[in-house]
Amino acid sequence: MSKARTNNPSASRALVINRLAISIHAVVNGYNRTYASLKAEKLVIVLTDYFSKWIEAESYASIKDAQVENFVWKHILCRHGIPYEIVTDNGSQFISTRFQGFCDKWGIRLSKSTPRYPQGNGQAEAANKTILDGLKKWLAAKKGSWSDELEGVLWSHRTTPRRATGETLFALVNGTECVIPAEMMVPSLR
Template identity: 60%
Template sequence: MHETHQGPCGSHSAGRALVIRIKKLGYFWPNNDRDCEQYSRRCDKCQRHAPSIHVPAETLSSISSPYPFMRWSMDIIGPMVSSGPKQFQYLLVLTDYFTKWIEAKPYQQTTELEVRKFIWKDIICRHGLPFEIVTDNGSQFIARTFKDFCKKWNIRITYSTPRYPQGNGQAEATNKTLLSNLKKRLDARKHRWSEELAAVLWACRTTPTKATHETPFSLAYGLEAVIPTETSVPSLRRMQCPANVELNEEMLRDHLDLIDERRDQALIRIQNYQQAAARYYNSKVKHRRFHIGDMVLRKVQDYTKEPVQGNLGPIGKVPTSLPK
């Protein structure tokens, strides 16, 4: 096995391939399948250079919100191409878990002070005090002054697991949407992304989401926003309501009376969407159990790679014992 697996002609093949290769050479012994599997699993070089495991080890845990603007996700996009006279390079983004309403603002540098100002002006003063903000472990978010600010307003901060962006999935989904829309609008004018940001946010707020089947604007305000399509090709409300005060008031009353029902339906759709996503995700789960004292390989991060090794360096470093 040693010669076939890692000898001069060995390719460090996995257990099944190792068994087949040995059998083709004409060798056989009882339990050779099990022996080859165990040998390849215990090979130090195979473990250090094996690709990262992407199969989920635990079931999906979803985060929801029972009413608008209760829970927000927060993240920073950047650095990006410098944009505008002020040379903006970063984008601070917050997303409401219920309505999917997005608030975002460009910055030269996203300091802790700028984050506090943004939450005060664009979140608290516009949408009220949130119950919770979910974010990553960025230096701006773990600063003592930021924690004191949230404590002052009774805002709970929940931090996602370091080096695991899926822990703040709502923020990652919003970032993907914003960047995709900006790319399609800018073409070769990448330095103008800060100028197009307002239009992208408007488009996101007036587009139905997959989870709720409603627009963030309608879940927040109770009726749909008037978009340019309704002015170029007048809709029914554009033709009738401005000229008929009574009809306009009746329509507004109907929308306000139905807003609670629409939000309840949106909440049910969100829960159904999350359950469907969880069923799909959990079907791929392969549980891995570890105990204190087990020897594991610590993954090599980009900032810990040795430059001289380049892409030929190992995936895992020296074996480490799991601490208490």
């Protein structure tokens, strides 16, 4: 069986979502907890593109290699195409033979960041900080479960113009600005 594509980025069409960082964090009421201190808290998988800074995230009660595989399939491959590389920590979900086989099947290069040094994967840490800060702000204004507010935090992050480019992440990834719900009430050409 041949691979879906070669690991040569110049051999395939240019993708906006091409090099990704993935990590798992525990969040309780919008606050970060160490992975070792978990009992019944919820977990979040966070995946970030190095170039566009696009963030995909989803909450889970527990995370095994099957959930990571499904997350990458649903949030990256089906929406954005096959990335060139995914950078992970050395979590058991990422170094399992199942997930490595999944990446091999799709021709995705799997790289690991330095163990016990999370700052080595700075992109993932910056994305985690962005999500945690957003959750804290949303939960201060609203009472509820952080997992219910995660999509709103991601939407806000994706539709806010960046200082460096003046563009939203949505426009960088999709090539057009999104129509926000508030615009539906205003007559326009869009």
